[in-house]
Amino acid sequence: MASPQDFSTLAIHGGRALDAHAGSLLFPLYQTGTFVHDAVGVDKGFSYSRVSNPTVDALEKAIAALEGTAHALCFRTGLAAETALFFTLLRPGDHVVLSEVLYGGTIRLFRQILEPFGVRASFADSSCAANVEAAITTETKLVFIETPANPVLRLTDIAAVAEITRRHGVLLAVDNTFLTPLLQRPLELGADISVLSTTKYIDGHNATVGGSVATNDDALAERLGLIRKTLGSIQAPFEAWLTLQGLRTLPVRLAAHCQNAQTVAEWLELHPAVARVYYPGLDTFPQSELARRQQSAGGGMISFELDEPYTTAIEVLNSVQLCSRAESLGGVETLITHPASTTHVDVPIETRQHLGISDGLIRLSVGLESPADIIADLEQAFIAAGCTTAQEAANEVR
Amino acid sequence: MKFASRLVQHQVAPGDRYRPTSTPIYQTATFEQEHADHFGEYDYSRSGNPTRKVLEELIAKLEGGTHGYVFSSGMAAITAVARTLRSGDEILADSDLYGGTCRLFTRVLERSGIVARYADAGDLESFARKITPRTRIIYVESPTNPLLRVLNLRALARLAYAHKALLVVDNSLMSPYLQRPLELGADVVLHSATKFLCGHADVTGGAVVVKDAKLAEDIYFLQNAEGNALAPFDCFLLQRGIKTLKLRVDEQQRNAQALAEFLAADPRVSRVFYPGLDSHSGHALQLSQASGAGSVLSFTTHSVAAAKAVAERARMFQICVSFGSIHSTISLPGCMSHASVPPEIAAARELPPELVRISVGIEDVGDLMADLKQALPHEVQVVVPACMRLEN
Numbered sequence: 001m002a003s004p005q006d007f008s009t010l011a012i013h014g015g016r017a018l019d020a021h022a023g024s025l026l027f028p029l030y031q032t033g034t035f036v037h038d039a040v041g042v043d044k045g046f047s048y049s050r051v052s053n054p055t056v057d058a059l060e061k062a063i064a065a066l067e068g069t070a071h072a073l074c075f076r077t078g079l080a081a082e083t084a085l086f087f088t089l090l091r092p093g094d095h096v097v098l099s100e101v102l103y104g105g106t107i108r109l110f111r112q113i114l115e116p117f118g119v120r121a122s123f124a125d126s127s128c129a130a131n132v133e134a135a136i137t138t139e140t141k142l143v144f145i146e147t148p149a150n151p152v153l154r155l156t157d158i159a160a161v162a163e164i165t166r167r168h169g170v171l172l173a174v175d176n177t178f179l180t181p182l183l184q185r186p187l188e189l190g191a192d193i194s195v196l197s198t199t200k201y202i203d204g205h206n207a208t209v210g211g212s213v214a215t216n217d218d219a220l221a222e223r224l225g226l227i228r229k230t231l232g233s234i235q236a237p238f239e240a241w242l243t244l245q246g247l248r249t250l251p252v253r254l255a256a257h258c259q260n261a262q263t264v265a266e267w268l269e270l271h272p273a274v275a276r277v278y279y280p281g282l283d284t285f286p287q288s289e290l291a292r293r294q295q296s297a298g299g300g301m302i303s304f305e306l307d308e309p310y311t312t313a314i315e316v317l318n319s320v321q322l323c324s325r326a327e328s329l330g331g332v333e334t335l336i337t338h339p340a341s342t343t344h345v346d347v348p349i350e351t352r353q354h355l356g357i358s359d360g361l362i363r364l365s366v367g368l369e370s371p372a373d374i375i376a377d378l379e380q381a382f383i384a385a386g387c388t389t390a391q392e393a394a395n396e397v398r
Numbered sequence: 399m400k401f402a403s404r405l406v407q408h409q410v411a412p413g414d415r416y417r418p419t420s421t422p423i424y425q426t427a428t429f430e431q432e433h434a435d436h437f438g439e440y441d442y443s444r445s446g447n448p449t450r451k452v453l454e455e456l457i458a459k460l461e462g463g464t465h466g467y468v469f470s471s472g473m474a475a476i477t478a479v480a481r482t483l484r485s486g487d488e489i490l491a492d493s494d495l496y497g498g499t500c501r502l503f504t505r506v507l508e509r510s511g512i513v514a515r516y517a518d519a520g521d522l523e524s525f526a527r528k529i530t531p532r533t534r535i536i537y538v539e540s541p542t543n544p545l546l547r548v549l550n551l552r553a554l555a556r557l558a559y560a561h562k563a564l565l566v567v568d569n570s571l572m573s574p575y576l577q578r579p580l581e582l583g584a585d586v587v588l589h590s591a592t593k594f595l596c597g598h599a600d601v602t603g604g605a606v607v608v609k610d611a612k613l614a615e616d617i618y619f620l621q622n623a624e625g626n627a628l629a630p631f632d633c634f635l636l637q638r639g640i641k642t643l644k645l646r647v648d649e650q651q652r653n654a655q656a657l658a659e660f661l662a663a664d665p666r667v668s669r670v671f672y673p674g675l676d677s678h679s680g681h682a683l684q685l686s687q688a689s690g691a692g693s694v695l696s697f698t699t700h701s702v703a704a705a706k707a708v709a710e711r712a713r714m715f716q717i718c719v720s721f722g723s724i725h726s727t728i729s730l731p732g733c734m735s736h737a738s739v740p741p742e743i744a745a746a747r748e749l750p751p752e753l754v755r756i757s758v759g760i761e762d763v764g765d766l767m768a769d770l771k772q773a774l775p776h777e778v779q780v781v782v783p784a785c786m787r788l789e790n
Contacts, residue, residue, distance in 0.1 A: 006762065008649075008760055008761055008762040009714075009761040009762040009765045012724060012725060012759060012760065012761050013714070013761065025599050025716055025718055025723075025725060026598075026599060026600055205420065205638050205641060206419040206420050207420045207638060245598050245600060245638075248598065248724050248760075249598075249642050249645065249646065249724060249760070251760070252642070252645040252646065252648075252649050252760055253642060253645060256645055322399075322403070322407055324419060326417075326419055328419075331419065332406045332641045332642065333406055333407065333419055335419075367406055368402065368405075368406050368641070368642070368644075368645065369399075369400075369402060369403035369406050369407055370399075370400035370401075370402045370403045372400065373399055373400055373403040373407075
């Protein structure tokens, strides 16, 4: 695994080519739909921006450098990346095994689009690799996992699942959005494909939406490019340019996100109003041994459960002043969400309980504010929501 | 709220009904009005634009001022402040100034009858003797660029106050994270926002921050009357850059300290100018008025040819004018950023031709050090290079 030091340089210089035309320090924004051909059938590698574009290409080289892969392809959104990947790999009659704790948009993509198209999907608790193996059938072409999984940060042992998929001749794709290749290296652990929603930590400023797929498989990358141009889902040049600028500071941002999250998680853990904290950087995290082995830090995401019911959790969300009530994650601002009433409101209550998404569960995407300010905001929100008193708060030993 | 939080938690879109987490880019020239006889808050983007307003309020708060104005470049910002002067007024400036500022003062302002004088502001007594009854502005950078001299901003503020002049400080080299001149008594802070505020080398911009309503009114009048305000898209990019100001500056400064120590110990380097070094004459003063030494430093080699060789052989340091971005850059100030300094002033400033300036980025410090190590030449042919005359 590349060391954190290597990433600081890689994020700035990885895949970076000097603009040969004018020597511009930054790669230019090629906001163009098409390219003039030198002669009939002769171009300089770019002919139409739905197929490829120099600015998108610059972002792809930078992401491939961070991923340590031969190829990376960028898409309009994370879901567009997944859609292209699934249409590249799957045909009617094929079967896919998915982590049961999974981003809702991926589940919807399967339920609403791929299943009617004839692809079958099984959901398995991939935190135990044996469950993945049990779900594999002779028709299985792909195992798709997310780790840490949203929102309770359940981990899957990538190396253990990769050993199974290799044995069964099945491809393994990992959604690495929560950690990015800086903190977790799916391909080095045996996965075939890494998927990112670049909207999150890669951009990091909540300014763009985008996705990427990285792989070392030349044939897969070529086929993915064909599907992308056919579906027309390539990233836009300007979004690519902004994302590339965001990516340059990924190492410093991510280090601060992790440090802040660790501080906030440790505070939450000692708080009397909090029943449980899910954060891979805590020793009390149920899969802390796997977390230490598989990821180089805890990341910037925390989930915690309040002792109190649904209404109190909503009251806490309505009382925060510094944290923003907003979906998404990985940006500079701290965002707070209540999965039971928002992202997972359509999930039946029994399923929610099975997945650990209790009524009192709150998810935090810890931003780059001072951790003391984030803690103070949560404390005042707890007091306003009545889950602790000011006196108890004052008595707490920090 | 602590500084790190204020960078991230500002009102990015006040009053916006959709409550986005990122400031909307109001890429519009004009605004439709409800009434024919009286206008709303915005009517024309030269006079005011919502994207720009968010940025201006943010920069004003970060600098501890009451009003901020952003311009299409650092020079446009300096020009706006200089425009508050009238024919016969005088500027007394420190002798170690950015070349472009020097050019503005001597070659442009003199056409309007404004006189610029230069003196070493590090020697307060002799500097004070240069003040005349017509001196309206005392103008300094601290630390200075490229020699990194540290000036006593509190003392200069007292001096300006005593003579009813304004102390104007170009804070581009420090950013409000490390140094807030208004809190030290200055009247006006200037920025080339192209540098640390932006941090990603993707915007050319400038800023003026003041703490006096009357002066603010005058600057706003000039911004609108001359039409030099920063464009909406650049305002958006600049705000985006500011969100990581603390992270970038912390990292760049850590790297710069390590490189300065490395260079100071290398026999191929004759002198290192960096206030973060204990041996720097302004070290204690710097730490009394700023929370760090920043990430721009300069050093001299044993010959001009060696200086040129370092710049050309370095692979991780791009040869670029400008500083403060996440990418490390290298330049020979005598040939590049300060080429517009008239020779007689350059001689008086003792700007050595073998001076190399580096702006340290956020790359891995080991990589940067290894690069400088390989770039510093052991033996250099004694050939006087044809100096690149890059006028910026």
